Amino acid sequence: MPLFLLLIILLASCSTDTLSPVPSYIQVNTFSFQGAGPDSTGYPTQRISDVWIYVNNQIIGSYALPTGKIPVLADGKSKISIQAGIYTDGIQKSRVYYPFYSSFEKDTILQKEKTMLLTPHFTFLPQWKGKSLKKPFTFYQDFEWSDSGCVKGDAGSVTPTREYHQSGISENLYGKRYLKLSTQSESDIIDLTNDVYLPLETNGNPVYLEFDYKATCAIQVGVKGKVGNTAVGSVQDLILNPNDKWTKIYVSLSEETGQFQTAALAQRKPAYFRFFLRTIPGPGAGNNLCIDNIRLLN
Numbered sequence: 001m002p003l004f005l006l007l008i009i010l011l012a013s014c015s016t017d018t019l020s021p022v023p024s025y026i027q028v029n030t031f032s033f034q035g036a037g038p039d040s041t042g043y044p045t046q047r048i049s050d051v052w053i054y055v056n057n058q059i060i061g062s063y064a065l066p067t068g069k070i071p072v073l074a075d076g077k078s079k080i081s082i083q084a085g086i087y088t089d090g091i092q093k094s095r096v097y098y099p100f101y102s103s104f105e106k107d108t109i110l111q112k113e114k115t116m117l118l119t120p121h122f123t124f125l126p127q128w129k130g131k132s133l134k135k136p137f138t139f140y141q142d143f144e145w146s147d148s149g150c151v152k153g154d155a156g157s158v159t160p161t162r163e164y165h166q167s168g169i170s171e172n173l174y175g176k177r178y179l180k181l182s183t184q185s186e187s188d189i190i191d192l193t194n195d196v197y198l199p200l201e202t203n204g205n206p207v208y209l210e211f212d213y214k215a216t217c218a219i220q221v222g223v224k225g226k227v228g229n230t231a232v233g234s235v236q237d238l239i240l241n242p243n244d245k246w247t248k249i250y251v252s253l254s255e256e257t258g259q260f261q262t263a264a265l266a267q268r269k270p271a272y273f274r275f276f277l278r279t280i281p282g283p284g285a286g287n288n289l290c291i292d293n294i295r296l297l298n
Contacts (some may be wrong), residue, residue, distance in 0.1 A: 050085030
């Protein structure tokens with residue numbers, strides 16, 4: 001190879017190395033959520049699995065926790081925003097940031113080759129309703145003092161009862177009581193719903209039903225809707241598999257409530273909904289659904 005070509009290659013290589021950007025790093029090992037015990041938003045159960053990270057209003061990406069070192073091509077004064085990520089409908093491939101949790105914000109100085117270790121704090125995001133900030137729940141029940149608002153559905157034959165959590169379950173996380181529905185005969189059907197129709201978005205904006213549950217049989221989750229005073233129908237969202245451990249689930253209902261928008265626009269009347277959790281017909285005797293900390297967010 002001629003000497004001048006070798007020099008050109010060497011110079012090009014040095015130039016490329018010189019121009020390679022040097023990153024700063026961000027790392028999130030853990031987070032905090034609300035506080036122990038109940039507050040105005042209830043007991044602090046959550047299933048945050050990821051963090052969505054933004055630097056100077058530019059998305060860096062979504063990362064499973066703990067994140068490890070995340071390279072960021074920014075240094076000096078920077079604004080870091082972190083949003084809590086979840087599995088929609090419990091599906092790991094369906095990762096989204098949860099729009100009803102607050103974003104963690106930090107103005108800081110990033111340094112090249114240095115790692116900024118962050119521990120974000122998340123809470124439920126208050127919403128303006130009228131002229132005041134309120135918790136973002138259209139419906140909430142933790143069953144500590146009553147089971148008001150939750151009733152046996154039209155298809156159900158099982159009456160809900162309030163039970164005490166077993167020892168070993170953190171009272172600071174779950175409280176003392178939960179709701180249980182148990183089948184006694186082969187023909188029994190579990191069907192749990194809220195007792196009044198509630199206004200929910202039908203335009204594609206986020207609508208979520210979140211709760212803690214365990215069950216010995218498969219459970220259908222969905223909504224029943226009406227437009228004005230006319231019942232329109234029921235829409236199933238998903239089927240929960242049996243689960244013997246308390247598990248938080250975030251069920252997205254946006255597509256389901258959106259199916260009622262055409263009727264609402266045609267009749268020029270609002271749409272109202274009730275959620276339901278019910279067994280597939282024929283679960284058999286001796287099956288149960290246990291549920292706690294139900295929140296309908298809109």
